[in-house]
Amino acid sequence: MTSLQWRSSDTFLISACLLGVNCRYDGQSKSYPPLYGLIKHLRLVPVCPEQLGGLPTPRRPAEIKGGDGLAVLLGRAQVLNNQGEDVSEAFIRGAREVLKLAQTLKIRGAILKSRSPSCGLDPLGVTAAALRQAGFKVYEF
Template sequence: MLVSACLLGISCRYDGRSSHHDLPELDKPEICIIPVCPEQLGGLPTPRSPSSIVGGNGYDVLDGKAKVITKDGQDVTENFIRGSYETLKIARELKAETCYFKDKSPSCGLHLISENTGEDLGPGVTAALLRRQNFNVIEVKAKAVPPGPTQD
């Protein structure tokens, strides 16, 4: 199964932190877990400026009708699309049946919420692509954890 790398304690979130999950099914030793970070796979650094989908949701980004823009105004749409397709390649190659993705992410989230209206805008870019390809995508609610000490 594919899992958002940040959920596994890998510090790849936009702010350089990881997230914490409460899913015992991810802690079973017999399960093969493949960590992925679509934003890093798309060439974005960590840390990076936070991004939002402007003009729609992940499906709209994939269809060229919306863009992904950083807080600083940089268009990172191509990075998000590239990372989504790289994640799809991994999912196909490893025959992943289920993907556990972090909530609220413009890549991985299934239910992006409008800050203005509270409306469910739909999935992020990677979640949209994998759902289009009939993968089972499960959204995991998670909280950010402070970065740990670096290891050399």
């Protein structure tokens, strides 16, 4: 985990599930209360790339096959759900929507959910890859 660097006027995107929003594939959140204190100091914009990409909640779990999130963006890997259905386009669409928000809001960085095919850094998820490729700092929790 990289140390979060910020100023009180900064805007960060944050995985909505980390703030208690029930948007994960299983319809649950992955609430991380230590992050709640940031609400007093930063502007946080909650996002769920998979929902922004058009996937429902709940939805079938998915993982990247054949590479990482950058490979998905380049068409060299796929995101497959547990039924073998290719949901890559929804993940790419969601990543693009998050990237639009990041650029429009001139964010300082993104605080994303670890071990997610969208948001994770290890392995690198689709949205995390899109944000990094555009030059944004990405942190995971």
